[in-house]
Amino acid sequence: MKLYDLIIIGGGPIGLNCALEAEKAGLSYLIIEKGTIVNSLYHYPLYMTFFSTADKLEIADIPFISTAQKPGRREALEYYQGISRHRKININLYEEVLKVTEKDNFLIETDKSKYLARKVIIATGFYDIPNMMNVKGEDLPKVKHYYSEPYPYADQKIAVIGSSNSAVDAALETYRKGAEVTMIIRHAEISKSVKYWVKPDIENRIKEGTVAAHFNAEVLEITPETIIFKDENNTILEIENDFVLAMTGYLPNFEFLKNSGIELHGDHLKPFYNEDTMETNVAGLYLAGVVCGGKDTHLWFIENSRVHAEIIMKDILAKI
Incomplete structure (x- = not known):
């Protein structure tokens, strides 16, 4: 040898x-x-x-x-x-x-x-x-920990978990291909490390309401048809959902x-x-x-x- x-x-x-x-x-x-x-x-x-x-x-x-x-x-x-x-x-x-x-x-x-x-x-x-969330339903086929391109998610209800560069890119790209995007973010704001030419874009989309965002939020469960999470007011919400893009690192x-x-x-x-x-x-x-x-x-x-x-x-x- x-x-x-x-x-x-x-x-x-x-x-x-x-x-x-x-x-x-x-x-x-x-x-x-x-x-x-x-x-x-x-x-x-x-x-x-x-x-x-x-x-x-x-x-x-x-x-x-x-x-x-x-x-x-x-x-x-x-x-x-x-x-x-x-x-x-x-x-x-x-x-x-x-x-x-x-x-x-x-x-x-x-x-x-x-x-x-x-x-x-x-x-x-x-x-x-992937950095797993360890929630019920995370192993469902609709949950993706890797994102490559927006086209599979056109006209779908998408939950994007996270607020880093990968999460922001996924949210913006899928939104612009016709997806209904909800961001679920465990922090109080979009990450400061997000690329400076992209950060204003996502913040403006959130401000105008074309991308929904829940800050200080926590995912509780994922079902085949929905995603269940707790918002910053400790209110438990359940919304219809086709795909989860878990950009959790x-x-x-x-x-x-x-x-x-x-x-x-x-x-x-x-x-x-x-x-x-x-x-x-x-x-x-x-x-x-x-x-x-x-x-x-x-x-x-x-x-x-x-x-x-x-x-x-x-x-x-x-x-x-």
Whole structure:
């Protein structure tokens, strides 16, 4: 069995950046990705626009040329997958890592094979596990935790749960395709993190009443024909409903992190790592990207976690 200097788990933008830094450092490496290249971006809404400008999404000093000030999902897929093709990044796709075990080296077991590596980076992001509401009826077919495009919801009664970028995009897009949209929001206002060019749009739609919104509200139950929730006055409401778009956020795979030996701390399950090296409590096992934030998935994103690859490689080279 070949012994790699480094195995990178996750082929998103940060995983790709780690691979390019490993190549620059002369290390043998392999990325193992359970889906396609930048799998999370592939599953983003089809017409999503990034908050960041193209230059803030660049990796390895490779220019990201965009015709728009802020690129969209398709341009990002072209950019990152293009880098993988042209730089011939060593990556196994559609292969899921099941277990990482520390011995003399690391044994990485997948659903297809086993690998050995001196060092491991986990750069798995957070988009694969929905943050569940844990209410009755959440498992009904009409409940969707992922949103891609508005067309399936034309002329339907839609409940959008949440007030973040994904919830606001879903509400506005489905409304403009003829859906009757009700937003159910557990906070007192639309999230301050919503893209600044979109926030006034949703607030104005709510103000004029074309999109209904209930703030400080809580979903109690979902039935095949309705959704039941409590509003800010503790009044229980039941309205007709065809689909529920539960844009309640996503979580890292905490079970995988724990099984890899990584300590998780606090209510937000923040994984332990040294901020100067990105090394976890398991020697030789590093974290990179969004996974570093635990439940606080808003702390890290492409723009501010690109530096993780360089930090990690510097530490690895110092220890080889």
